[in-house]
Amino acid sequence: METESLYEITAYTENQVGLLSAIAGIFTRRSLNIEKLLVYPSKIEGIHKFKILTRASETQIRSVVLQIEKKVDVIKAYYAIDTQRSDQEIEDVKDFLSRREETNR
């Protein structure tokens, strides 16, 4: 058995009704308990941020993060044990969005 740890998952999303239950369902299906959940506006205008604490193995977490990112209205999702990466993530999301805008041009 792979060891379980407490992970923090963050997801940056469009502001759409129903995303909370869509994301929560990904945890329920794997019988993962959400220890803590925060949803709030991120530092990027119009983009919401989910912060979810859960205990699982890294393999499970990786798969959960990919499933979250697979939702159409989710922009990016990350996971980590340490939680000091918020600013990096913001830069990454901004960079992603500007590259996406370019492909659309």
Add this chain to the structure above:
Amino acid sequence: MSDKRGQCISGGEILLEQLLIQGVDTIFGYPGGAIMPAYDCLYDYLDRLRHILVRHEQGAIHAAQGYARTKGVPGFVMVTSGPGATNVITGVADAMIDSTPVVVVAGQVSSTLLGSDAFQETDLIGMTTPVTKWSYQIRRPEDVAWAVARAFYIAGSGRPGPVVLDFTRDAQIGKAEFEPRSCDFIRSYIALPEPSDEAIRQAAEWINAARKPLVVYGQGIILSGAEQALEAFLDKADIPAGSTLLGLSALASDNPHFMGMLGMHGNLAPNIMTQECDLLIAVGMRFDDRVTGNLSTYARNAKIIHIDIDPSEIGKNVPAGLGILGDAKEVLTRLTARIQPRSCPDWAMEPILCNAVEKHKVIDPEIHPESGPLNPGEVIAAVSDRCRGEAVILTDVGQNQMLAARYSRFTRSRSFISSGGLGTMGFGLPAAIGAKIAAPERTVIAFLGDGGIQMTLQELGTIMQEGTGVKIVLLNNNWLGNVRMWQELFFRERYSCTRMLNPDFRGIAEAYGIPCVNVESRDELGPAIERMLAGDGPFILNAHIREESMVFPMIPPGKSVDQIMLNAQDWFEYGD
């Protein structure tokens, strides 16, 4: 172009206008209270939108799936709220796991009543979120065109899947200015990931260095239109290939690189070669447990390259030494340009040995028995031969499905349609209706079990009303055959609740005005097939097959893909 552009029209009419813009020509549906305003608008569009009135909403969604998979465009379904909507959920889940593009519009109570437990209100979004690519509630007529355009884009792009639109009654009735919409970009959604050059370079290196490479491919080849790219790749590198159930028909059955089907009831060669290969190149497949058997021993001597358009598939079940994210056609084309032309002499023996044993022990006794009752495989092979591999083959679920997969021959892509991931009994008959409507010029054959046909038997009414020329081959064994087989093999022959007393199917066919013949002996089979294929109309060939039929080879659940039963007594012993 639409003459309604710029006019103020109802949400229901905007839906239909936007459907025309999406290229929809067929609606599979069933009306009811909450979708009646849209159906009322449809009355004026029936010259441009063909409506197929099914007999149960499950029939509508499976027909739309059959349509989508035959034609390669999203299927469209329209149903009412509450029970109409819940009746499609099985098909939505099926479309999700089998990556089938369908768009479902379901009526919903008026937005003012939402949450009040109004008549026929259900939380459809809540119920379908886990089994859709996207689901959305339309509450205002202004949002209709946008939501429909987005739904079709999401359903049909990237890894396809089902989309559900929950359409409130007031949004159908209310008016808004119609502005046609198109959608080919959503910033948070990457339909076509860009394959990494570095990964392709690395993969080419591995392929050039491999002694025994093997390709395993799935429906991703068909969804991406990568059939020719795959063929070119296999030709240049001389690599043998095995197909998943849903990948069947992507390569012609007589392609020299085609080794057969993978997995539980697949062919010996590709399963054995999976364990012998030193490089496994998986394309557009998801390592389902029916394909891999015991994961811990799967492809134990191989490095693995996994090519898929869906990032969440890579590494999900089988750790990939190298993942290449991208569209199958693009990746294969770029890989082909990078690899050395070569031949793979190290593979000389495996296919020959495996095929000889399989032919002798399994295939010949199944399709060329000397006496006794008709075998299901014999019926399938005879029908497939007579169609020269050109028909669209649909199946239900169970033995009929596995045997149809094994004994049908294919000469062109999009010719095998079956419920793979969900294994939905009742899929075959309505899906065949959709397939025939999508491809009226093709022969469409549905191999069904006597259990499965009765799950959606009411769709014979749809066939009658529409005159849909589906050829139904009923493999009738008076048992829930596949379950009976498992009871025989793994539950000490305790046949718990699998014996079925069947109706007179010819009588039923007659009641629906569908010609039917009963086939009980070998001599009757050929003439019955001729009669079935002679006309353009629907037909039921009711084949009374061996009651205790079995499907072999079989990798029992939990075993490795080289632990294969050839019959109830013998195991395949490779290399000893």
